[in-house]
Amino acid sequence: MNFSHRHVLGIKQFNADELNFILDTAESFKEINTRKIKKVPTLRGKTIINLFFEASTRTRTSFEIAGKRLSADTVNISGSSSSVVKGETLEDTARNIESMHPDIIVMRHGASGSSEYLAARLDCSVVNAGDGTHEHPSQALLDAFTIRQHKGEISGLKVAIIGDITHSRVVRSNIDCLNKLGAEVLICGPKTMLPPGLERLGCRLVSGLTEALTDADVVMMLRIQRERQGKTLIPSLREYARYFGLNETNLKLAKPDAIVMHPGPMNRGVEISTAVADGPQNVILDQVENGVAVRMALLYLAAGGEQQSED
């Protein structure tokens, strides 16, 4: 397949074939992570800069390990929450970094659209590791990879995504990705956390947790991001847990072989009970494990895929 994307900015840019191609590529990388010597020379001589303006443990580490296992030189830069605070614009920061000739910049930034902004101004590849409340493509791909691993095929599955939709970049990427791969996506949350026009992204809004969970193949719980929300969206975590939290009882509404997912970090006892988080249906750590393989695939493809080994 001719994969012609220099940047990975969002799921929006890919069609179903390309998404499957990324997942297949990740499949071929996955095995490397369990070898005794977890390293291949694929990206030797390439420089990858992880430019993280927002705190992140999982995603940054995952990208770093992915780069290192492909033998790229990886450098981590943690910006302050906003480049403006330092008095330097995002463009200037990025241009300075680009002057050191990296091949790929992996960026996490608090502003929606920031990775598109960067890609339009730089010559190197840009991989979006989360931009504001817009997209988080590598998360959606690792979720799809995990679903495929457990369910064989994504097409025809009923996937329920529950939580704070407004503030979630994970959900925007996931709706698009799962929709393109043929799943039926159901969305549920308190109305204060449902932005208008959601259906147009390719999902169906359902009114309560019961309807969302009934006969679901996949249940994806979103983190209540206390740091992002104002004080007006929900009255208390207690009430949220009661009406929108996943527990052993309401999980029984889903299909017996349903899997439970969470992008992390979890608020145990809020959106997900400990019994479910640690229960037999959870695949949460599989998601994290698969994240490395998916990010290896993205870095490999952004670096030019097979073409890059020719130069």
Next chain:
Amino acid sequence: MSGILIKNGRVIDPANNIDAELDLLIEDGRIVELGHALAVADAEVIDASGLLVTPGLVDIHVHLRDPGLEYKEDVISGTRAAAAGGVTSLACMPNTSPIIDNLAICRYIITKAQEQGSANVFPIGSITKGLKGETLSEMGELKEGGCVAFSDDGVPVVSSELMRRGLEYADTFDAPIISHAEDLSLVGSGVMNEGPVATELGLKGIPWVAEDAMTARDIMLAEFTGGRLHMAHVSTRGSVELVRQAKARGVRVTCEATPHHFTLTDEAVRGYDTNAKMNPPLRSQQDRDAVRAGLADGTIDAIATDHAPHHIDEKNVEFAIAMNGIVGLETLLPLTLQLVKENVIDLNRAIALMTCQPARVIGIDRGTLSRGAFADIALINPDLEWELVPEQLHSKSRNTPFAGRKMQGTTMKTLLAGNIVFER
């Protein structure tokens, strides 16, 4: 002094219900005669064949950025942009630095415009001192010094009590209050219109009810006080309807709409184009159509640009932190003529919305070609096609979402009190 004779043009002067092939004679900076085939021995003749001869346009919502923010615009560049857009009179908003809340700043602007400007400038004083929303400005003195209206444009007057007193006090001096209507608690940290596009782009939305709620409050206060209220930049279906109903009840309320709100929708934000970021934000198609309907049925009294120049550094940033606003003086005319082309309004109404009607809102004796009036005139070629190249704008700033857009219609000559201040 010998006069100027403008011959063979189609004269449109909505204030006097004139739309005819007429000649127009100017002497000593004023219009002295309108008639068929005027012949004046020693007059300089301007041949206006194929052109519209209209009153110079009147834009009652402009940010000149002078004093204090001259790196964006100043009185000289701003009025030059006005002249290039056919605008001969403009009212400038008080959110300068310092604020237009005292006689010295008011005088400074008027004097600078008279001495070095290319258009008449009518300052708008602030409703509250320092735009702080705490105490009223000295409106009496400001009005006497040349301010034509009062506004805290850019921010709403949050306190209902203070808005009430502002309406009452301004009416004491026969001046309108211009309301920038938004409920800040509903706006929150929103950066574009709340709707499907914002949802898709992951940008925080500003709901239409933020504008409607405040519009409703201000109309109620105008109804209660009997004061004169003008709603700046109405952008929602609801606020157009609120003004329509209020007018039917006899409330002393007028309103304006901007070319960008009747031309674009929030779809323009796609790609995170910071030149599509403004306040109020570009709205939905439904809102845009409602604004057009309001222009067509007379609910909306004036087209005003909300000309808001910003430096490239303030726009070439992430969408969420980019400044609000676009330049508008040089696109007012073609975007309004586009409404005529699309049969939303007829040509006479279009000219009225840019001349006598806005002049009436702020009570100035401009925007007409009556005998004895100042010879502020635009000679318009309504058919000339041109492409908007930001670098060719006369404003100091280039922040326009219309870059590369094919425009139709432009001023060929702009006259200010009989002097040519712009020629294409």
